[in-house]
Amino acid sequence: MTDVRDEPGLDRVRGFDFFTAGELPAPNLPAAEVAAILADEWRLAVELRPLGSQQDQNFLALGVEGEQAGAPVGVVKVTNPAFTATELAAQDAAALRIAEHAPDLRVATTTTDAAGRPRSVIADTSDGLRSIRVISFLDGGTLNGGAYLAPGTVARLGELAAQVGLALADFEHDGLDRVLQWDPRFADRVVDLLAPHHPDAGRRRRVTDAATAAWARLAALADELPQQAVHLDLTDDNVVRSPGGLPDGLIDFGDVTRSWAVSELAITISSVLHHAGARPVSVLPAVRAFHALRPLAPAEIAAVWPLVVVRGAVLVVSGEHQVQLDAGENAYAAEGIEREWRIFEQATSVPIDVMTTVIADALGVDAAALPGASPRPADLVQLDRLVHGLEPGRVAMLDLSIMSPAVDAGAWLEGELLESRLAQAALASGADAAVLPAGIPRLTLSRAREQVAPATVPTGLDVWFRTATALVSPGRGVVTTSGTGLVAVALDGGLRLDLDATRADAPHRAIANAPSSGTKLAAGTPLGTLAPGARLRVRLQHADAPPVPHAVQPETATGWLALTADPAPLLGLAAAGPDAASARDASDAAELLERREASLAEVQEHYYAAPPRIERGWREHLLDVDGRAYVDMVNNVTPLGHGHVGVASAVNAQLRRLNTNSRFHYGAVVEYAERLAALAPDGLDTVFLVNSGSEATDLAIRIALAATGRRDVVAILEAYHGWTYASDAVSTSIADNPDALTTRPDWVHGVDAPNPFRGVHRGADAARYAPEAAARIMALAAQGRPPAAFIAETFFGNAGGIPLPDGYLAGVYTAVRATGGLAIADEVQAGFGRLGHWFWGFEQQHVVPDIIAVAKAAGNGYPLGAVITTREIAAAFRSQGYFFSSTGGSPASSAAGLAVLDAFRDERLQENALRVGTRLKSRLEELATRHPLIGAVHGLGLYLGVEFVRDRGNLEPATAETAAICDRLLELGVIMQPTGDHLNVLKTKPPLCLDDESADFFVAMLDRVLTEGW
Structure with missing residues (x-):
């Protein structure tokens, strides 16, 4: 094009001008005709596949001969005839400039002639003269389509x-x-x-x-x-x-x-x-x-x-x-x-x-x-009071933030009912008014099982008055909206005041005698009388701004709140200020993370690269400081669920009376030991109480060493048992310790992980694991090193909740006992009803161990673990000196343990694990029929694992995909983490109170991620 026109701010236009070009249809040449041109001009024998373009015509050129057959050899661009040769030259030059200035980038440049110049051909086609170029092909694919972008x-x-931008700057x-x-x-x-x-x-x-x-x-x-x-x-x-x-x-x-x-x-x-x-x-x-x-x-x-x-x-x-x-x-x-x-x-x-x-x-x-920014509403005008005679000392400030005890025990799910109930209680106690402040995230505005963060940040305040209260205009202005419950005033100086009143018993009488729309106001002019006990929402915003919602999402709250001013001074109260609002700021979580990393050891890791700041839990929900609720699908530490009232009350009551170590004589430790032993098989009647699972497995090993007088232990490879010396020694998971296999002490002897899905023996061949482990034990005995114990999780948890092959523990227990050793069952994860069908994991294998190590579920997050064994085996530990635990078996931890046992019984959690777990596994297995990335769904009850593979044939672990899927699930409101030596299994071990709705939400979100991308 050579048309020239004048444009404001431009000199004469020498190239294409959209506004003078008229219609601009894209070229539409037959692929065969373009292929023939390529054969004549470039000596290329290719097959052409159309590619999309708004105004040009593009083809992917695939080789048809020799080694290039079926492989991309370039992209063919048939340029719209409206564009000049000078413009095409600029495009080629710009591509070369970027390639020179950013050598780490791959740049699709036009193929060159013998002199190294970008080559284009002006071909006489069935559609007229057309410029055709061949551009280098870049493999890897574009981001085309609607898939999720991380x-x-x-x-x-x-x-x-x-x-x-930097490359083209000059x-x-x-x-x-x-x-x-x-x-x-x-x-x-x-x-x-x-x-x-x-x-x-x-x-x-x-x-x-x-x-x-x-x-x-x-x-x-x-x-x-x-x-x-x-x-x-x-x-x-x-x-x-x-x-x-x-x-x-x-x-x-x-x-x-x-x-x-x-x-x-x-x-x-x-x-x-x-x-x-x-x-x-x-x-x-x-x-x-x-x-x-x-x-x-x-x-x-x-x-x-x-x-x-x-x-x-x-x-x-x-x-x-x-x-x-x-x-x-x-x-x-x-x-x-x-x-x-x-x-x-x-x-x-x-x-x-x-x-x-x-x-x-x-x-x-x-x-x-920034240029053109409007002044902040708080800086526009000084206003008088909305209510006269209200004394700040007579105002009850309500707190529904993440830290407030008012939202304990799931009360936040009551929403506005809780807000009104707290306000009415404050008024009944003598306060003249009750106020919920602006800008502070309210947990009552949160919702469970939401795919996006709910609008939890209020843009104005809510106030209730004990008696009928006269409202007056805080400045000059005019009424723009008037009704029985709504008054809006355009105030001089650029502010708008919105008053929105509701009264549950008589909504049409919330504000009486409100002035009509169009009424001009002076400061102090009556705006009506608010009925006693009615809720009044007060918001001040910039008059020229779009309407501001009552509550906004935390992620955009800084933008919305910049359009508003805190109405608290209209009631004679101090504005909340930046400190009070800091809880909604994402930098709050980031700043805390910096402090954490500066004060804690680097090896003490945290979930997620940029974790949300979690400060509250309720049942299977975790909540961050912005009021976002997440479904917790990984937290097997709290089988009763988070914030359990029974445990909290029991521990609180005990702490008020007494807390000391287990050497003192008190009732709680005895009752707890009796009830715990009663849950074990006959003969396992003696209990040691400790602080954690690591201590439980460590102590179990030490007891076995003392009871047998031996030093060797046989353990399953790829397992994790804890971080203390002995429990770490028998832990061989490379996910938890990359050097695990090369740093084991010589007294630890590993046998193959009995994984029927991806182990050395798969499917029906998994029956070989037990005889091979038994043979290893017998061989050790023949070498003069008979093992003191064989230790194993009774359900292969670290690999993702995989049941052991039928008869595995029976065969191995028989072998170790035949050589004079003991069988240790690590029930830290599988125990306490998580499998649904059985209280203990070893029951699934129809065996009885000599020593049981248990923790996690025992205290619902309170430090408590236990070792259960026979009186005879326990007595042998006397040779090691005295034993006691400062926290495990203390009055408080014993009270926690008793409350947990009560809840398991009263809330039928094992039964719930079976019912909801069966439903959950079935729905996950259905996902596997539609998403090839799911290689298998392992487990029973609420001890499940979803294993991701790139190829169901060779079972290549989808490690990177699993990490990305967990990150995407977090965005959608689900807490999930990878497990297994390849970190390619979703560790699906939620609190045992998980209900159908939360299980279904998890499946739906996983389905969404696998469908949309991660």
Whole structure:
């Protein structure tokens, strides 16, 4: 094109001009014709497969001869005839520039001629003269499609955008002088031109309204936005990931032009928004990564989200127009319609002001200092009181935050009922008013089993008054809305006051005598009388801001709260201030993590790279400081569930009376030992009480050594038993200790892990494990080293809840006893009814051990473990001196243990483990029929493992996938962690109080992850 036109802020346009080009249909050549041109001009024998393009025509070229048969040899681009040769040269030059400046990136460049120059051919085709190029093929695949993008991938997109921006910062070329419909500098004109073609009037209006508002912001910032050469299309479709890794390749330079530099970032993050699970805040990793390499100027930060909005608008109107233009023959454009609408919907789902503040906050920048930022509402005007005569000392401040005892025992699930009940109790106790403050996450606003974080941060305060209370205007203004329960006032100085009153017994009488809409007010003018006991919601917000919801999600709370002012001073109370609001700030969790890592040993690890700050639990739910509830599918430490009232009450009562060590004489330790021994098989009637599972297995080994006078122990490989000296010695899991197999002491002898799924013997051959282990024991005895004991988990927990082969323990126990040794059953995980069918794991194997080690479930998280054995074996330990435990067997731990046993009986937890566990396993097995990544579902009861494999034939462990799946599950509200030596098994061992709804939620979320990606 050689058309020239004048544009504001531009010199004469020498290249393509979208606004003078008229219709722009994509080339539509037959593949066979293009293949013939390649054979003539490039001497390439290829098969062509169509690739998508909005305005060009692209093919993947596959070799058909020799070693190249079926392999990609390049991408063929038939360029739209509207673009000039100078523009194509600019694209090739820009690709080479990026390749030179960012050698770690793979860049799809045009193949060259003998002189090393990018080569294109102007071919006389059935569709007229067409420019054809062959571009290098980058393997690994794009991010095309709607699959979920992990935060690490999103961050990498931001890095790529920054690297390209830096590489092209000083790139100049005549071919950059063009006017593209994708250039956000012309977004307003593009929308005006193409919106009338949109067939849906409702969608059309939404697009034009949003684009107009966003463009007004960009127009005000335009002079402060630096311009440079940009790729302008660094989207999910145009980046290529390294095989199995993060994006590291760039393709499609057809939109290279000069534009605002920040457009590179805005266009990149826009493409994230249509992917599964994406929300506006999903783009923050990319924004942070971009800013770390190429810092954004204040005006650019202010422009990011308006650019995202106009990008979404342009995509919607352009996509619809292109489909009509190509008469339904452009499948790429047609398939993109809903994808582009989702981008627009996500871009406009949060107001620009809110997202701009969220972005600035993520970058550590004060949003109030950005160009064009509105003043904070708190700085606009000084207001008088809404209520006269209220004394702060007569106001009860209610607390429903994560730390409040008011939400104990699951009371938070009562929601507003709990809020009202607490308020009425405070008023009944003599308070003149009860107040729930603004800005502090309320647990009563949380919900169990939610896929996204609930809106837990209130943007205003709630207040109840004991008596009928007169409300007055705190300043000059005018009533904009009036009703029996709602009054809104536009106050002079740029604030809006919203009063929303409800009264359970008489909702139509919540506010009496409210002034009518349009009434002009002076400070102190009556606004009506609030009925006694009614709830009044008070919110102050910027008058020009969009309506602010009652509560917002923590992830965007900083943006929403920037539009509001704390109404507390209207009641004569101090504003909550930044300290009170800090609990909602994600940096609170990050700061605490830094302190943790500075004060705790590095080896004392934590779940997740960026863990949520968990400060409360209830049954199978864990809650973070923002009020997000997670279903806990991994915490076998608390079989009764979190926050169990019976255990807490028992321990609290005992601590008030007495707590000391087990050498003193008191009733709780005796009663607990008696009841625990009664649960064991006959003959196992003597109990040692300790602090933990590690101590229990350590003590069990020491007792066996003392009882037999021997020093050798046989243990199963790939198992974990604890971290004390003896329990660690018999632990051979390389997941817990990578050097486990090479650092065992010589008195530990390993036998193959009896894993019928991926062990050395599989399926029916698993029957060989027991005879081979027995033979090893006999061989040790023949060598003069008969073992003191054989120790094993009675259910192969570390491998993911795999039942031992039938008869395994019977065969091995017989062998060890035949040589004079003892059988130790590690029941730390399997014991206490977790298997559902049996209280002890060894019952599943129809055997009785000589020594039982148990913990975890015994105290429901309180430090308590036990060793149970015979009187005779226990007596042999006397040769080792005295034994006592400061915490295990103390009055408090014994009280905890008794409360746990009571709860197991009264709440029928073993029965629940069987019923819910059977349902859960069945539903997981159904998932396996639809998702090949699931190699097997192991286990019984609520002791399950979902094992992921890349290939069901060779069982290659899907280790990286398992870690990523756990991270995605966390986003969706499920706590899950990997287990097994290959860390490829979901450790599915939830509290035994797990109900059907939570089990189903876990399955549904796992199904979603396996369907959408991780």
